[in-house]
Amino acid sequence: MTISNLKEGADLKGVQPDGPLAQKWDSYKAKAKVVNPANKRKYTVLVIGTGLAGASAAASLAELGYKVKAFCIQDSPRRAHSIAAQGGINAAKNYQNDGDSIWRLFYDTIKGGDYRSRESNVHRLAQVSVSIIDQCVAQGVPFARDYGGLLSNRSFGGSLVSRTFYARGQTGQQLLLGAYGAMMRQVDAGKVELLTHREMLDLVTVDGQAKGVIIRNLKTGEMESYAGDAVLLCTGGYGNVYYLSTNAMNSNVTAAWRCHRRGAYFANPCFTQIHPTCIPVSGDYQSKLTLMSESLRNDGRVWVPKTQELAARVRKGEVKPSDIAEEDRDYYLERRYPTFGNLVPRDVASRNAKYVCDEGRGVGESGLAVYLDFAEAINRLGMSVVKDRYDNLFEMYERITGENPYHTPMRIFPAVHYTMGGLWVDYNLMTTVPGLYALGEANFSDHGANRLGASALMQGLADGYFVIPYTIGDYLAGAKPVDIKDTDSAPFREARAGIEAQVQKLMNVKGTKTVTEFHRELGLKMWDYVGMSRSEAGLKQILTEIPKLREEFWQNVRIPGTENGWNKNLEFALRVADFLELGELMARDALVREESCGGHFREEYQTEDGEALRNDEKYAYAAAWEFTGNPSEPVLHKEQLEFENVQLAQRSYK
Amino acid sequence: MSKMNLTLKIWRQASANAPGAMETYPLADVSEHMSFLEMLDVLNEKLIKEGKEPVEFDYDCREGICGTCGLVINGVAHGPRKLTATCQLHMREFKNGDTITIEPWRANAFPVIKDLVVDRTAFDRIVAKGGYVSVNTGSARDANETPIGKEDADKAFDAATCISCGACVAACPNASASLFVSAKVSQYTYLPQGHPERERRVLKMVSQMDDEGFGNCSNHGECEAVCPKGISIQNIAIMRREYVKAALKTGSAIV
Numbered sequence: 001m002t003i004s005n006l007k008e009g010a011d012l013k014g015v016q017p018d019g020p021l022a023q024k025w026d027s028y029k030a031k032a033k034v035v036n037p038a039n040k041r042k043y044t045v046l047v048i049g050t051g052l053a054g055a056s057a058a059a060s061l062a063e064l065g066y067k068v069k070a071f072c073i074q075d076s077p078r079r080a081h082s083i084a085a086q087g088g089i090n091a092a093k094n095y096q097n098d099g100d101s102i103w104r105l106f107y108d109t110i111k112g113g114d115y116r117s118r119e120s121n122v123h124r125l126a127q128v129s130v131s132i133i134d135q136c137v138a139q140g141v142p143f144a145r146d147y148g149g150l151l152s153n154r155s156f157g158g159s160l161v162s163r164t165f166y167a168r169g170q171t172g173q174q175l176l177l178g179a180y181g182a183m184m185r186q187v188d189a190g191k192v193e194l195l196t197h198r199e200m201l202d203l204v205t206v207d208g209q210a211k212g213v214i215i216r217n218l219k220t221g222e223m224e225s226y227a228g229d230a231v232l233l234c235t236g237g238y239g240n241v242y243y244l245s246t247n248a249m250n251s252n253v254t255a256a257w258r259c260h261r262r263g264a265y266f267a268n269p270c271f272t273q274i275h276p277t278c279i280p281v282s283g284d285y286q287s288k289l290t291l292m293s294e295s296l297r298n299d300g301r302v303w304v305p306k307t308q309e310l311a312a313r314v315r316k317g318e319v320k321p322s323d324i325a326e327e328d329r330d331y332y333l334e335r336r337y338p339t340f341g342n343l344v345p346r347d348v349a350s351r352n353a354k355y356v357c358d359e360g361r362g363v364g365e366s367g368l369a370v371y372l373d374f375a376e377a378i379n380r381l382g383m384s385v386v387k388d389r390y391d392n393l394f395e396m397y398e399r400i401t402g403e404n405p406y407h408t409p410m411r412i413f414p415a416v417h418y419t420m421g422g423l424w425v426d427y428n429l430m431t432t433v434p435g436l437y438a439l440g441e442a443n444f445s446d447h448g449a450n451r452l453g454a455s456a457l458m459q460g461l462a463d464g465y466f467v468i469p470y471t472i473g474d475y476l477a478g479a480k481p482v483d484i485k486d487t488d489s490a491p492f493r494e495a496r497a498g499i500e501a502q503v504q505k506l507m508n509v510k511g512t513k514t515v516t517e518f519h520r521e522l523g524l525k526m527w528d529y530v531g532m533s534r535s536e537a538g539l540k541q542i543l544t545e546i547p548k549l550r551e552e553f554w555q556n557v558r559i560p561g562t563e564n565g566w567n568k569n570l571e572f573a574l575r576v577a578d579f580l581e582l583g584e585l586m587a588r589d590a591l592v593r594e595e596s597c598g599g600h601f602r603e604e605y606q607t608e609d610g611e612a613l614r615n616d617e618k619y620a621y622a623a624a625w626e627f628t629g630n631p632s633e634p635v636l637h638k639e640q641l642e643f644e645n646v647q648l649a650q651r652s653y654k
Numbered sequence: 655m656s657k658m659n660l661t662l663k664i665w666r667q668a669s670a671n672a673p674g675a676m677e678t679y680p681l682a683d684v685s686e687h688m689s690f691l692e693m694l695d696v697l698n699e700k701l702i703k704e705g706k707e708p709v710e711f712d713y714d715c716r717e718g719i720c721g722t723c724g725l726v727i728n729g730v731a732h733g734p735r736k737l738t739a740t741c742q743l744h745m746r747e748f749k750n751g752d753t754i755t756i757e758p759w760r761a762n763a764f765p766v767i768k769d770l771v772v773d774r775t776a777f778d779r780i781v782a783k784g785g786y787v788s789v790n791t792g793s794a795r796d797a798n799e800t801p802i803g804k805e806d807a808d809k810a811f812d813a814a815t816c817i818s819c820g821a822c823v824a825a826c827p828n829a830s831a832s833l834f835v836s837a838k839v840s841q842y843t844y845l846p847q848g849h850p851e852r853e854r855r856v857l858k859m860v861s862q863m864d865d866e867g868f869g870n871c872s873n874h875g876e877c878e879a880v881c882p883k884g885i886s887i888q889n890i891a892i893m894r895r896e897y898v899k900a901a902l903k904t905g906s907a908i909v
Contacts, residue, residue: 138794149801181786
């Protein structure tokens with residue numbers, strides 16, 4: 001072991017239902033306890049976050065009869081970052097008659113995740129995928145259709161079948177509006193209480209069980225306490241630890257991290273997804289990066305100039321990309337991966353973009369970009385077809401860069417996009433704190449070390465619509481309902497006092513550096529050392545740098561204004577404080593995992609031709625970290641992943 | 655890369671009930687590649703360093719889809735570029751020496767929270783009255799059982815792309831929310847899934863819009879002109895038709 005102070009605890013086990021893989025979910029449902037309809041209204045479920053997972057869970061649980069309180073940090077639940085998902089949602093409908101099946105979706109997801117996810121969870125995801133599409137269509141989600149009136153599909157990376165349902169380039173928006181509508185219907189019915197502009201800052205546990213939350217009202221600055229019988233964390237991923245990412249500006253890890261500090265193990269934090277097709281950075285004022293949907297790779301061809309000399313001339317503006325002859329271009333994905341071509345999974349596409357830029361063949365002013373070219377597609381399909389498929393994406397590109405992709409190839413570069421890691425959950429989606437659940441991107445469960453395109457929307461909605469309504473009953477059936485008015489007991493008072501003290505401490509620092517400066521500094525370090533490729537030396541280096549930065553933050557941050565009322569800088573300061581702890585855990589997790597798999601690429605572990613080299617014998621486990629009170633001394637618990645249905649193999653997309 | 659020196663005139667207001675006023679801030683060396691909100695970020699970092707309070711404005715995705723941001727720029731909701739939300743507006747739309755005025759959405763139904771941030775929860779309360787199809791989880795039929803022609807599916811989609819930013823309200827001389835409400839009504843009018851509740855939906859949503867204090871539509875068309883998603887004013891015609899039909903059928907009064 002390369003790190004001397006690694007502490008290991010007992011192994012973890014996810015709940016494993018009986019029976020063969022394809023029957024586990026049915027067998028689970030047959031045996032799960034259910035709450036009597038008349039008793040459901042006695043239980044209150046606190047849903048934190050209202051993206052796909054949160055809104056669908058809030059709606060579905062309220063329909064069943066539970067009392068639900070739904071919290072979001074935005075002014076409206078419909079603004080959750082699920083809204084920005086572009087490309088689509090996978091489902092094993094096999095409407096295209098091209099050989100899709102639940103098994104194939106399951107297999108593609110396990111393989112795409114580089115064999116680091118739990119078979120039973122992934123199979124359940126593939127099973128319920130078909131019901132999601134039915135549900136969304138019934139809600140009036142306007143999916144793309146063919147002239148005959150039936151649903152249309154497109155292909156996504158890592159799959160050889162066409163199973164992605166989509167609504168132009170705004171699939172996440174349409175799915176979220178469906179789930180949001182379903183939730184608002186329950187708000188109108190009085191079954192969901194909606195609390196907007198609220199940020200969860202602590203979890204309240206009573207006898208080790210999740211029984212409430214402490215919330216900061218972002219409009220008034222007041223601390224509020226809410227009691228409930230279960231807490232569902234639907235708060236998304238932690239990509240903003242890198243400062244620049246495709247996440248929304250307000251996406252953060254705070255609710256999840258505070259739960260981690262209260263006993264929820266954090267699993268596989270180093271598994272982050274760097275998306276290959278984003279608009280490159282243009283300057284140091286950059287506040288976020290914009291994704292160009294992976295669906296573009298259906299028709300766009302990725303290339304760079306064949307030689308460094310030619311690339312250098314392109315960077316200086318001496319040669320235009322359209323003037324470069326075919327034989328002087330390197331369509332490197334098509335060349336290296338003839339079977340999957342431009343549709344290799346995201347991690348593979350990103351890493352290859354890095355390689356060609358490292359070789360000095362990158363384009364754009366900075367040399368940190370490759371071309372995504374639609375000229376061939378426009379010739380083959382005609383302008384109107386290309387417009388119909390991608391117009392909103394092309395327009396967005398043009399607004400941001402000032403260049404028209406119908407005439408000149410897009411410049412793209414990888415950017416942090418999604419985090420596969422998250423709170424560890426069992427088959428019930430319950431964390432290591434009883435009564436605390438994590439759904440959607442906030443948990444670690446389904447995507448292993450790399451998520452396939454169009455699978456995030458699938459997972460968020462699967463968890464919310466079709467998994468939690470069953471698994472939560474199994475827990476609540478054995479629990480005595482809490483008195484929701486009782487928020488003045490010792491655990492609530494202590495939690496509230498702790499948060500109020502933290503806010504005071506931050507306000508009182510009155511230092512010289514802004515929150516953004518700290519965040520940007522952390523982000524740059526994370527990108528350099530825990531980004532697209534990681535090395536032992538780099539990780540050891542950043543493990544010494546982050547604690548120093550954290551210390552400096554608490555001594556020198558400057559937060560303007562007051563804590564009473566709207567204060568965006570204070571909101572961000574509380575989040576950056578948590579990112580400064582999470583970042584260290586990510587680096588430690590990456591250091592301990594001495595293999596390359598999916599989005600985690602350790603330079604020391606690669607095949608001769610630069611592909612990720614897994615070590616199944618030692619690392620076929622999920623790494624679940626326990627917080628011990630000191631962010632630099634977490635304890636590692638392993639969940640050994642058992643593969644009974646798929647053969648572990650070196651992933652190949654050649 | 656060209657740099658600009660700008661004069662910003664920005665609405666400052668401490669809270670909903672406090673009086674507000676325009677304040678002037680010079681800002682130098684603005685890159686044409688910055689987004690409008692990144693330009694404000696730069697201003698705020700400068701203000702914090704100077705020990706002043708930064709300008710509060712709301713934002714989230716910064717890719718034009720969440721609908722959180724929204725500023726009235728030089729008198730126009732979302733600024734000078736058509737079909738563009740504030741976060742997608744870039745500084746190349748401006749030139750060196752420009753004076754830019756920046757104000758919040760102004761409407762009684764959208765009270766100011768602070769500076770440029772307004773409260774748009776009235777929109778959620780309208781949606782709660784019927785901006786959905788009532789179908790419980792788990793009771794859906796196969797997704798391909800009801801074919802929907804591509805033309806209708808596309809029109810439904812076009813209406814459904816509203817991002818609920820509220821620019822339509824800010825631009826309307828009556829502060830009407832008709833474009834917002836009609837986009838939702840239209841989406842479910844084009845789709846068979848929306849038909850069982852069509853009368854109830856339009857009557858209840860319109861009634862809630864009135865209760866929230868939004869004004870009536872008098873066909874100015876300012877809403878369509880500023881909508882970052884190009885939602886057509888034809889949707890308002892559809893909403894009116896639906897409303898009249900529903901009112902006649904159910905005997906509800908038309909106000």
